[in-house]
Amino acid sequence: MLTPSEQWTWYYCPQQDRLLLDIDDQLQFSSELSAANLNDKPVRQPFSLAEAEAFWRFHEALQPVIADDALRFELCLHALANRYRQLSAHKSWYFATQRAQDSGLYQLVQLQGKDTLLALVVASDLECVECLLLEDGESLAGKQLSRHTVIRVLRNRALPTEVDVGYARTA
Structure with missing residues (x-):
């Protein structure tokens, strides 16, 4: 490595x-x-x-x-x-509102669109988090999202996830 x-x-x-x-x-x-x-x-x-x-x-x-x-x-x-990356507007309408949680930098989160997407918080501020998508999936708006995409969403769209061995993925 x-x-x-x-x-x-x-x-x-x-x-x-x-x-x-x-x-x-x-x-x-x-x-x-x-x-x-x-x-x-x-x-x-x-x-x-x-x-x-x-x-x-x-x-x-x-x-x-x-x-x-x-x-x-x-x-x-x-x-x-x-x-x-240039700061962009949030795309919160792509994902469902989650129960109130606070996500922080370096944390794994789930974003709920038509698919549940696993993501990593790579930046945060008072209102939003920027999440690196770890898998491909579809948003609520029907937009196809790909792994490696960084998307900015309101904090109430990102649900912190407990690490589970069942999440282990390969290329």
């Missing part, structure tokens, strides 16, 4: 129109973030100590539910790329 390093570098690539992370000479992570989604276009932004700490917190949260090491690694990088 690769471990975070100060040698890792974030940057925006205009040719690919993506936020990229150079991991080493032979490995590069391509996020799903295009210029239109970025609040900042980094130019050779080194991976920080805070990002390394967040990486391990995301990794630890995902370990009980994502069995595949490569998929867990990729999901951690998608979660970290979210810091460059």
Whole structure:
């Protein structure tokens, strides 16, 4: 398993129109973030100590539910790329209101659309949480949502989940 390093570098690539992370000479992570989604276009932004700490917190949260090491690694990088994402309006109408719960950063939650989707909270504020979807599914509005998507919802749409071995998934 690769471990975070100060040698890792974030940057925006205009040719690919993506936020990229150079991991080493032979490995590069391509996020799903295009210029239109970025609040900042980094130019050779080194991976920080805070990002390394967040990486391990995301990794630890995902370990009980994502069995595949490569998929867990990729999901951690998608979660970290979210810091460059432009703040968007919440899409709370995609999901049913849950009983009052408070979800926090690094927590696994369920979002109830037409499908129940497992997600990881990657950012939060007083009113909303931003959730990285860990699986594909359909919203209440009939919109197909894919794994790796980060979606912002009101806090009352995210139901904290107890980790259950039955949730373990592979690619």
